[in-house]
Amino acid sequence: MKYLDEFRDSERVKRLLKIINSIKLPERVRIMEVCGTHTMSIRRFGIHRLVEDRVELISGPGCPVCVTTVDYIDRAVMLSELDDVIITTFGDLVKVPGTRGSLSTSGGDVRVVYSPIESLKIAMDNQDRNVVFLAVGFETTVPGIALTVKEAMQQGVKNFYILEGNKIMPPPIRALLDDPEMEIDAFLLPGHVCTVSGYLQYEFIVREYGKVAVVSGFEPVDILLAILEILKMVRDGKRGIINMYPRAVKPHGNRKAMDLVYEIFQRADDTWRGLGLIPLSGLKLRNRSFSAEERFELPKMDSKEHPLCLCGEILKGKARPDQCRLFGTACTPDHPIGPCMVSSEGTCAAYYKFQEYLR
Amino acid sequence: MCLGVPMKIIEVNRELGMAKAEISGFIQNIRIDLLDEVSAGDYVIVHAGFAIQKLNEKDALETLKLIEEIFFDDEVSG
Numbered sequence A: 001m002k003y004l005d006e007f008r009d010s011e012r013v014k015r016l017l018k019i020i021n022s023i024k025l026p027e028r029v030r031i032m033e034v035c036g037t038h039t040m041s042i043r044r045f046g047i048h049r050l051v052e053d054r055v056e057l058i059s060g061p062g063c064p065v066c067v068t069t070v071d072y073i074d075r076a077v078m079l080s081e082l083d084d085v086i087i088t089t090f091g092d093l094v095k096v097p098g099t100r101g102s103l104s105t106s107g108g109d110v111r112v113v114y115s116p117i118e119s120l121k122i123a124m125d126n127q128d129r130n131v132v133f134l135a136v137g138f139e140t141t142v143p144g145i146a147l148t149v150k151e152a153m154q155q156g157v158k159n160f161y162i163l164e165g166n167k168i169m170p171p172p173i174r175a176l177l178d179d180p181e182m183e184i185d186a187f188l189l190p191g192h193v194c195t196v197s198g199y200l201q202y203e204f205i206v207r208e209y210g211k212v213a214v215v216s217g218f219e220p221v222d223i224l225l226a227i228l229e230i231l232k233m234v235r236d237g238k239r240g241i242i243n244m245y246p247r248a249v250k251p252h253g254n255r256k257a258m259d260l261v262y263e264i265f266q267r268a269d270d271t272w273r274g275l276g277l278i279p280l281s282g283l284k285l286r287n288r289s290f291s292a293e294e295r296f297e298l299p300k301m302d303s304k305e306h307p308l309c310l311c312g313e314i315l316k317g318k319a320r321p322d323q324c325r326l327f328g329t330a331c332t333p334d335h336p337i338g339p340c341m342v343s344s345e346g347t348c349a350a351y352y353k354f355q356e357y358l359r
Numbered sequence B: 001m002c003l004g005v006p007m008k009i010i011e012v013n014r015e016l017g018m019a020k021a022e023i024s025g026f027i028q029n030i031r032i033d034l035l036d037e038v039s040a041g042d043y044v045i046v047h048a049g050f051a052i053q054k055l056n057e058k059d060a061l062e063t064l065k066l067i068e069e070i071f072f073d074d075e076v077s078g
């Protein structure tokens, strides 16, 4: 396949690794990836281990399902328990435990969709019921949701709502950089988030915090190339932002998609699992009549995460899955206790799947 | 969840904002209304049923060239 094979080529991988491992550095460089797909790729190909003499790769808040709060899950479960509601959702959310069970155990009508747009068809086929799409995801996912809402408006669909949970990536990166305990030298910027939003809005990482940032694709050659560029900059005392995924990422991203996002949504304060409330980090509908929160008055409930789950700390890069007492024993992908084990992109799931715990 | 898959456009229906796209013999209907211009033969990144960007061949080749330069420098200096 064009655009894939060249960036998976083992010869290129080997040579890049050799160069990376010959770079002279006073100490290991701490690089945070903030995209669940990067986390998966890194673990799948074992990149973290191949570069471990030079680099410490830390997973950040890059998994949309993982950063979704338990309170959101609880509200989704409550909605699913209403007789006249059909929940449509990406598959990853279904097994995330809320305070009292998950969507998979709620007994409600919960339908997994591949694309948010499928929810509209379900709404039209079920005029006597209300369809609520669980809107989670970052910039990569939001344009499709915005288009779905826009179509619902244009077609006058009256029984379609979304439970707003979409978030954008720059604010949590700033929050992490503001945390005095976090020692991060560089960020691997999320390729597909930047495909939509561009990367210019990440310049603050360099200008205000003096760190390094490189936009990276997802194949092994892409990731190693990005790591190499980071190491060269750190070695030479340079600071900057570089785009190493230009085949998909333009400086301003996909303007048409971003314009649509801000036609339908506006930024608002939002809460992230682990990171807490972050100013202007979430997206709320401008037209409130499609908001599930407006339509259904949900009682306030006392939401609680599992007391032993370290997912919140893991999302900040402050803990590793193997430091959790439940990892691989009580908590496994078949029986997940926290979202980081549910989502295929969660750090715990990635560690588990690629046998990290056997080391 | 930000997984994006490169797919090749087979057939475009602009009116519906849809296209047929292919990867490894698997064909899927996708929405292309987030992009300005798409034609058969283009490669796009598909996420949750939407093409979110066209892949640019020139830039892909640039990156591969850059890698060759890195290897060349390494051989010269190493």
Ligand code: SF4
Pocket: A308, A309, A310, A311, A314, A321, A324, A325, A326, A327, A328, A331, A332, A336, A337, A338, A339, A340, A341, A342, A348
């Ligand atoms: S292993 Fe399970 S319980 Fe432990 S931090 Fe990860 S998701 Fe939470």
